[in-house]
Amino acid sequence: xxxxxxxxxxxxxxLTGLELGERPAPEARPGWSTINVRxxxxxxxxxxxxxxxxxPEGRLPMILGCDAAGVDADGNExxxxxxIGQSGHGVGPDEPRSILxxxxxxxxxxxxxxxxxxVLPKPKELSFAEAACLPTAxxxxxxxxxxxxxxxxxxxxxxxxxxxxxxxxAIILGKAAGLRxxxxxxxxxxxxxxxxxxxxEAVEPGARLPQRVDAVIETVGAATWSHSVxxxxxxxxxxxxxxxxxxxxxxxxxxxxxxxxxxxxGSTMGTKDELEDLLSFCAATGVRPVIDEELPLDRxxxxxxxxxxxxxxxxxxxxxx
Numbered sequence: 001x002x003x004x005x006x007x008x009x010x011x012x013x014x015l016t017g018l019e020l021g022e023r024p025a026p027e028a029r030p031g032w033s034t035i036n037v038r039x040x041x042x043x044x045x046x047x048x049x050x051x052x053x054x055x056p057e058g059r060l061p062m063i064l065g066c067d068a069a070g071v072d073a074d075g076n077e078x079x080x081x082x083x084i085g086q087s088g089h090g091v092g093p094d095e096p097r098s099i100l101x102x103x104x105x106x107x108x109x110x111x112x113x114x115x116x117x118x119v120l121p122k123p124k125e126l127s128f129a130e131a132a133c134l135p136t137a138x139x140x141x142x143x144x145x146x147x148x149x150x151x152x153x154x155x156x157x158x159x160x161x162x163x164x165x166x167x168x169x170a171i172i173l174g175k176a177a178g179l180r181x182x183x184x185x186x187x188x189x190x191x192x193x194x195x196x197x198x199x200x201e202a203v204e205p206g207a208r209l210p211q212r213v214d215a216v217i218e219t220v221g222a223a224t225w226s227h228s229v230x231x232x233x234x235x236x237x238x239x240x241x242x243x244x245x246x247x248x249x250x251x252x253x254x255x256x257x258x259x260x261x262x263x264x265x266g267s268t269m270g271t272k273d274e275l276e277d278l279l280s281f282c283a284a285t286g287v288r289p290v291i292d293e294e295l296p297l298d299r300x301x302x303x304x305x306x307x308x309x310x311x312x313x314x315x316x317x318x319x320x321x
Contacts, residue, residue, distance in 0.1 A: 003109035014050035026113035065107035133289035137165030153178030225249035290314030
């Protein structure tokens with residue numbers, strides 16, 4: 001089958017290890033389902049995999065892609081939850097948690113195999129492309145906001161780095177849930193787009209906000225860390241799920257954190273139950289992922305290049321006809 005895969009690891013020039021071509025189709029195994037992929041979306045995780053983060057050379061070649069929506073063997077339209085344990089039924093308390101492309105072949109292919117437990121019905125209200133955007137970036141944003149930040153309607157939130165998949169999802173979900181959302185971006189066009197999507201104000205990174213916020217959604221890391229901490233009200237919560245600018249800020253702001261009793265919470269992906277809730281939320285409210293671009297699978301390199309450049313706003317989706 002045709003697939004997009006990591007053939008080599010290159011920490012400095014990750015796209016040099018990206019290959020498009022034929023790979024073995026999934027083999028049938030008990031308790032697993034083979035899905036015909038209709039749409040799959042890119043994440044920064046795919047670029048990190050090409051750098052060897054979470055993907056050692058001994059597991060190459062590895063088909064990339066964490067997210068997918070498609071059709072199962074019985075013709076059902078489905079969405080995949082990409083957090084997989086070793087048992088094939090969720091993640092047990094004593095087994096390592098992984099996502100597709102770390103231990104198991106990913107979704108940038110004509111077919112993908114996952115534990116049947118990881119297969120959820122796709123709401124009829126969502127297209128395959130829209131549904132394929134949800135299991136990583138949107139699920140991460142959903143868990144950050146509603147589980148780990150614990151915000152409620154009327155609360156205020158700062159979203160760092162408007163334009164990225166998680167940040168865009170957080171703006172839209174926050175607006176739909178009745179939050180007062182602020183956003184940052186270095187790019188004027190992205191700041192304008194953030195306001196169009198529901199942010200009450202979008203500013204340059206580091207700029208003073210009109211008020212201190214109840215929570216910060218942080219995916220940028222070192223470049224925005226100090227601003228994130230300084231933007232919180234006393235007792236506020238900073239939730240971090242990524243560090244695209246690096247994980248070693250020049251100033252950790254420890255004094256401010258303990259003096260103002262701030263909470264710093266790490267967040268990774270989300271549970272199957274949270275994905276079910278997110279799918280229902282989107283179906284019921286009309287909230288939809290922002291799709292930057294849809295490309296056929298054989299043009300995946302263009303999508304990777306756009307993601308690596310940081311030019312996208314929202315999700316890049318690869319489709320199978």
